[in-house]
Amino acid sequence: MSSVALQPGIGRLPRGRAHQRWRRFRNAFMLGLTGLCTLLVLIPLFLILYYVVRQGLPGLHWSFLANAPKPVGEPDGGMGNALVGTLELLGLAIVVGIPLGIGAGVYVAEFRGETFAHVVRFAADVLNGIPTIVTGMFIYGLVVVPLHHFSGWAGGLALAIILVPVVLRTTDEVLRTIPVSYREAALALGASRWDVIWRVVLRAAQPGLVSASLLGISRIAGETAPLLFTALNNSFWSFKLNQPMASLTVQIYNFAIAPYDEWHALAWTGALTLILLVLSLNILARLWSRWRSPRRTA
Amino acid sequence: MATSNPSSTNEPALSPAGGSLPLGLAPLPTREASPAGAPQETVVDARNVNFFYGKHQVLFDINLAVQAREIFALIGPSGCGKSTFLRTLNRMNDTIPGVRLEGEVIVNGRNIYAPGTDVIGLRRTVGMIFQRSNPFPFSIFENVAYGLKVNGLARGRREQEAVVESSLRAAGLWDEVKDRLHKPALALSGGQQQRLCIARALAIEPEILLMDEPASALDPIATTRIEELALELKAKYTIVIVTHNLQQAARISDRTCFFLMGRVVETGPTQRMFTNPARKETEDYITGRFG
Numbered sequence: 349m350s351s352v353a354l355q356p357g358i359g360r361l362p363r364g365r366a367h368q369r370w371r372r373f374r375n376a377f378m379l380g381l382t383g384l385c386t387l388l389v390l391i392p393l394f395l396i397l398y399y400v401v402r403q404g405l406p407g408l409h410w411s412f413l414a415n416a417p418k419p420v421g422e423p424d425g426g427m428g429n430a431l432v433g434t435l436e437l438l439g440l441a442i443v444v445g446i447p448l449g450i451g452a453g454v455y456v457a458e459f460r461g462e463t464f465a466h467v468v469r470f471a472a473d474v475l476n477g478i479p480t481i482v483t484g485m486f487i488y489g490l491v492v493v494p495l496h497h498f499s500g501w502a503g504g505l506a507l508a509i510i511l512v513p514v515v516l517r518t519t520d521e522v523l524r525t526i527p528v529s530y531r532e533a534a535l536a537l538g539a540s541r542w543d544v545i546w547r548v549v550l551r552a553a554q555p556g557l558v559s560a561s562l563l564g565i566s567r568i569a570g571e572t573a574p575l576l577f578t579a580l581n582n583s584f585w586s587f588k589l590n591q592p593m594a595s596l597t598v599q600i601y602n603f604a605i606a607p608y609d610e611w612h613a614l615a616w617t618g619a620l621t622l623i624l625l626v627l628s629l630n631i632l633a634r635l636w637s638r639w640r641s642p643r644r645t646a
Numbered sequence: 647m648a649t650s651n652p653s654s655t656n657e658p659a660l661s662p663a664g665g666s667l668p669l670g671l672a673p674l675p676t677r678e679a680s681p682a683g684a685p686q687e688t689v690v691d692a693r694n695v696n697f698f699y700g701k702h703q704v705l706f707d708i709n710l711a712v713q714a715r716e717i718f719a720l721i722g723p724s725g726c727g728k729s730t731f732l733r734t735l736n737r738m739n740d741t742i743p744g745v746r747l748e749g750e751v752i753v754n755g756r757n758i759y760a761p762g763t764d765v766i767g768l769r770r771t772v773g774m775i776f777q778r779s780n781p782f783p784f785s786i787f788e789n790v791a792y793g794l795k796v797n798g799l800a801r802g803r804r805e806q807e808a809v810v811e812s813s814l815r816a817a818g819l820w821d822e823v824k825d826r827l828h829k830p831a832l833a834l835s836g837g838q839q840q841r842l843c844i845a846r847a848l849a850i851e852p853e854i855l856l857m858d859e860p861a862s863a864l865d866p867i868a869t870t871r872i873e874e875l876a877l878e879l880k881a882k883y884t885i886v887i888v889t890h891n892l893q894q895a896a897r898i899s900d901r902t903c904f905f906l907m908g909r910v911v912e913t914g915p916t917q918r919m920f921t922n923p924a925r926k927e928t929e930d931y932i933t934g935r936f937g
Contacts, residue, residue, distance in 0.1 A: 461743060527780070529776065529778060529780035530780060530782055530783075531741075532738065532741070532776065532780065533776065533780045533781075533782065533843070533846075534782075534792070534796070535738065535741065535769065536736060536738060536769055536773065536774035536776075536847070537769065537770075537773070537792060537793040537796065537797075537846065537847065537850060538766050538767070538769040538770040538793060538796060538797050538850060539766075539792075539793075539796040540766055540796070543796040547792065547795065547796060548782055548792075551784070552782065552783050
């Protein structure tokens with residue numbers, strides 16, 4: 349034992365090649381397993397994309413984007429009104445939801461240690477977990493029933509309610525990554541707390557906030573349930589928010605369950621359009637945070 | 647703001663770091679420490695300052711006075727409270743919840759802990775340089791102009807450009823960055839970033855500069871530049887510097903204050919402190935027996 353004591357560790361080494369081989373095998377096996385999982389995760393994604401493109405691409409013509417749905421049997425029906433409706437509903441949700449979410453997120457991040465901030469953060473998590481159809485029912489009871497009709501306002505509001513907690517939490521997370529040293533530097537220069545938030549923290553966080561917002565928007569772009577009994581749907585061109593409003597998701601749903609082949613085809617093309625919309629928002633979010641992140645090279 | 651001649655008589659004798667101990671024997675600047683007879687103006691006066699983090703007391707009965715346009719060094723082992731004390735002078739400790747201060751800190755004749763004190767105005771008068779350089783992730787220009795903007799000092803672009811240039815010149819950084827003012831500040835080297843932070847602090851024309859170990863994260867050459875800069879700035883500003891580096895205190899400060907366990911052990915002219923300390927603890931510390 350004395351020689352072992354002089355050279356610590358040596359005594360335990362002679363396990364030999366067999367052990368080394370086993371380690372190497374285990375390493376390769378486990379790494380391979382994680383690779384396999386990744387592959388399995390990617391398969392559904394690409395299958396969905398492939399299938400939607402195959403089914404939807406043939407119908408993606410100008411008439412699809414330019415026309416509203418037409419009665420069964422008439423050619424050149426489209427979902428242009430639904431695309432515009434979706435954009436309008438998203439616009440309303442953005443105008444209401446993003447400032448509210450960022451504003452509350454700044455508060456929660458700024459008053460981090462206080463009980464009320466914890467309560468708000470917890471409430472946002474709960475709100476995030478509420479099934480979106482419940483949000484739709486809530487707006488139905490709050491807006492649709494008292495006004496006696498479905499409307500774009502109701503739909504946009506329902507989407508905004510889903511957007512707010514997402515933006516709030518991501519804002520909180522993004523602001524957390526801003527170093528305390530920036531705050532100290534600004535305070536030491538005679539900045540007020542608001543100056544610090546506005547001219548340093550939010551500015552430094554801007555790339556993160558923009559991409560967080562875009563991701564939140566792409567999430568609500570795909571929502572169907574909250575629109576079913578708020579914005580309802582509309583088969584005609586209508587830009588009025590106080591009227592029932594078409595949206596891609598509800599339109600796809602309606603056409604997909606209808607018994608007509610040409611409507612099925614339209615639903616596929618609608619699905620493709622929706623996927624392209626969400627995908628481009630996601631890509632935009634990525635690019636934005638890459639372009640606008642503070643670079644260290646001159 | 648004209649930069650004084652870098653080769654002024656205040657040029658410290660910069661002996662290579664790691665000189666022989668005791669440090670007091672290292673060559674010292676041949677300048678008068680707080681010249682006797684000259685009228686002295688006390689700009690910072692701490693009276694019976696006690697400071698608490700919650701129930702935990704970290705400063706005990708601090709009494710010390712800083713004179714106008716001197717470099718006043720705070721030395722002492724880690725955790726002795728020197729940084730905490732420095733941060734009481736511009737009320738940076740206010741940002742920490744649960745802190746409490748007893749006693750008075752008089753800056754320019756006013757107790758800055760009196761109710762109704764304009765903390766923002768105080769921080770305009772008392773600038774601060776931090777241990778780790780902390781430029782904002784904006785351009786060099788915007789960093790220096792930040793204080794002007796939040797304090798509404800220089801309105802036009804022209805005026806801002808003038809102040810940014812003079813501040814960068816005063817911080818000895820202008821020649822290095824004049825061609826890339828609108829490039830990100832984070833692309834600068836560590837020493838340049840720290841000088842940028844000094845320029846940023848100078849832009850709002852403070853009277854007092856607090857430096858919290860400004861060179862501790864820098865290499866020897868960058869450290870030398872910061873020290874030379876401090877000596878130049880002394881012509882216009884009062885500087886209170888916390889340092890772990892005893893040679894640094896010996897090289898640049900006029901007076902030194904030794905902190906130990908939250909108390910002031912001894913304050914005096916730097917040369918005397920390092921050659922002939924009055925207290926045993928001071929001698930033990932500066933000769934490296936502890937700390």
